[in-house]
Amino acid sequence: MQNLVPAINRTRQGRTLRMAFLSAVVSLVASFAASASPIPLFNTYRAEDGFTNAGISLAVVSNSVGTIAGLLVLGRLSNHLGRRLAAIASLGLLLLGCLLLLNVHDIGTLLASRLLMGVGTGLASSSLTSYIVDAAPARPVWLASVASSQGPMLGLTLGAIASGALVQFGPWPRHLIYLVCAGLLVLSAALISISPETTKPTPGAWRSLVPRVRVPARVRHLLPVAALVFVATWATGAFYQAFMPALVEDQLHTRSPLILGLVFAAYMASSVLGAPLGGRFTSAAAQRIGMLIFLTGWIGIIAAIATGTLVLFIATTIVAGAGQGIAISAATRGLLHDSTLADRAPIFSVIYLLCYSGAAFPSLISGELSNTFSLPKISLGYGGLALVATVFAVVAARNPHTKATEEEPAC
Secondary structure, eight states: OOOOOOSSOTTTTHHHHHHHHHHHHHHHHHHHHHHHTTGGGHHHHHHHHOOOHHHHHHHHHHHHHHHHHHHHHHTTHHHHHOHHHHHHHHHHHHHHHHHHHTTOOSHHHHHHHHHHHHHHHHHHHHHHHHHHHHHSOSSSTTHHHHHHHHHHHHHHHHHHHHHHHHHHHSSSTTTHHHHHHHHHHHHHHHHHHTSOOOSOOOSOTTGGGSOOOOOOGGGGGGHHHHHHHHHHHHHHHHHHHHHHHHHHHHTSOOOOHHHHHHHHHHHHHHHHHHGGGGGGSOHHHHHHHHHHHHHHHHHHHHHHHHHTOHHHHHHHHHHHHHHHHHHHHHHHHHHHTTOOHHHHHHHHHHHHHHHHHHHHHHHHHHHHHTTTSOHHHHHHHHHHHHHHHHHHHHHHOOOOOSGGGGGSOOO
């Protein structure tokens, strides 16, 4: 791949780069807010349209598969067409998905909309996160990794809470949230369109559609631990999407859409708040600490489900989410260490490919198992995955092998 050169002079146009950074962050948050918007409606679909837990789980898989396809095929497109054009295209796909969700009365429509939104979030995950890193201020050093890794978590948090509130208290409970998200996506596209480009378009856009996974050799030794961190934490996020509505209703005894949104948001919001804490440690130490906290949260989640205690469930969800935020941002920081402009889109494609694989495949398996096993038993399987990932992170986490390693804070 040809090397890219910045289209913007950082010294002269720092203000316009800040505009690009803010526009990209807003757009990334809006993209994932739209992705989370159906979650509080899942129980409505179950009650009014006869959707099953397996069907809802399949919708999570559909979204994840679409995202994986978008990452594999479209993940490097922004290197050739520019960040702005690729970002606007991703927002357009998400907008189409929102419009399709306005008429959900059968599982096929839900699956199609989630697949389309998955492709949109896949393209957004590579183009917008690369745009964020391109335009991020040099200080603090952790800002780019936290904004790019936790922007999706913030979007999922806001989307779930807003959806739950509008479904429970607003008019048109099956439609209003999707109209709001559509408006935010249009606004985001407008912000991106007036922001500066950070890469110079280069030939090879068609060739870039051939799936290819690449991580720079200097950080390749970090990938095994990072992979398990991404897989275990995003599998938990998918567990909350697919099974949390049924768990909250059946085990914790409430059908409130707002409570559904708040429980899901508790996991995602604490991830956002926990992420900057990892910046106080080396990337390896932060991954160990984050995964230990994550595992502690999962132990509490399993206990809360077994005892039917909503308050304990929410409290331990917050703990698990904080651990996720620390671990994910640290793993992302390690993989991005000393990255070049051309490296970033491929690195983020790999990161999100791992994340959404963690969301898709456990959901596919557990969705099938939900026809045989109870949800408390299925939760034990996710807790086991958290245990394996934590043990591996504690034993095998490493720092990047670069001259800049000593600039990271000591643990």
